[in-house]
Amino acid sequence: MNKNMCESFDYEQFVDYIASHLFDGISQETDAGDVIDIRVVPVIRNNERVTDALRVCVKGSKPYPLIDIDPFYEMYCMGAKMPQVIHELARSYIDSRERQYFLCPDDLMSFDKVKDKIIFRLISRGRNRHVLECCPCRDFLDLSITYRVLTGKSEGGISSVMITKFMMEEWGIDEDILYRLAISNSVRHFPPKVESFGDVVTRLMDSTDDEEDFQWPEGMSDDPGFYVCTNDCGINGAGVICYPGLLEEFGEMIGEDFYILPSSIHEVLFLPAHMGMLPQEVISVVGSANKSVVSREEILSDSVYYFRVKSGKIQKYSGQIAEELLQ
Template identity: 30%
Template sequence: MEKDGFFHSFERARSYLVCRLIHTRERAFLREVPYRTAFADLDMVPCFFERKEGRRAGGYPITSQWMTRWEIDEERLFEEAFSNMQKLFPPRLYRLDSLMESPMSGSVRSILLHLLQDRFPDTGEEVLDQVARVLARRLGKKMQDGSGLQPMWVLGNESWLFGAASLLYPGVVDSFARKVGGDFYILPSSIHEVILLPEGGRETRNQLYEMVAYANYRMGDKEKFLSGSVYYYDSKKMKIQTL
């Protein structure tokens, strides 16, 4: 179905409206796209998403042109998009080491497999998959045992689509603060997920920023980039701020 034809009717398009987080500097490239300040240097923008067979779902920012055609205002647009986002993509929280070792999730292993296939195109997929599985387990153990930091958690959703926006869902950050017994750091790994790190007293600001910088440097698809900042959730103030 052509996107323009689908967008012509708000009633047809509304169930495909979601939202995603962007860095404030992206506003310059999305001049006609409405936004809401999320926290610190991140904004929330409404998007239309579609799934294509054999490909990851894509997102298209909603512009003021479509709002005019649909005869709706920004408040209605964001209300529909944010409500729909929570229904379609409920939040999911994973221990990072368990995520890396779990053959059920396979997300980290899939990334490693993709990198290995690019590096060794003549090697069979079954062999590379076994190598990726071993590397994922070793990486998870190294991060847990060798970093000197508290166990890390990954917040996203089961579809791994715009999962960083889960931070804005009602009760999500408060619930995690209660789970870990206090304040925590938020490391933006991509627009699809963030890493949550309970404050343990051993981490340094430079260490955390280096982790984010390295993750962004290694990111293959730059369209997934969210931010180079590190954020801190103060459970007493119930506020996310830049570290």
């Protein structure tokens, strides 16, 4: 985002203003008596993208909500007035405080308190090299499985903390234990969801008033034949491809091999092999989307993967597989 778009406030002035006025905004919406400090902090997001966030420090051992600044600066650049921005920031803070928090910061060093909340996230290995040096992880194709503690969940989102090597050592466990717990807990907390693309679009159209304005891309039918795979909340849902048995069950359902396209860290697409797209076309779709549609911090991979039903194995698409498919 261009941080010099706004005529009234540049980015730094905007950040200073919201940091100094958010307390008043919160006070107008709810009791702000437990707020003791509001500060701007850098946050390392996925793919090592560094952003600014507001940390609202509160009394006691309650979690400190972090509020991403970028969406609100974008709102301001699109014409929103500062009172509206402060109001939306305050509502974001209140929503985060109303989230069901399972753990407080002090609980994170107790393995007994976190073991049922250890989950995993699937991320790009190449785009997160520095972060991966500090945390336990496991290779999965050209991706990495990382581990987190789920600290809160609501309809509006989740909150979690990355597990570092230091935390793992303090708990006295190894990566194998983390992996087993993370797989089991993730399946329980975030069940998988596989829908045909047509069903997804129909559901979205049913929830909007713009149905008449929707048009399918040229050449695409209302049932294009591929599937969207994520978890029940649609957040960091690409990791469901690591769930035991999920790929095998889908392959049995459609009765053939299929491509796996990493749409983003939140979801993947399953494309049955019979659909007739050439492998290079499939790869081109992923690369084009990552360059023009998917935000930097939500990119999972530029690769395409292929699942073989007979062997039950997932592979990164390669020239050898291409030759086999074209024979």
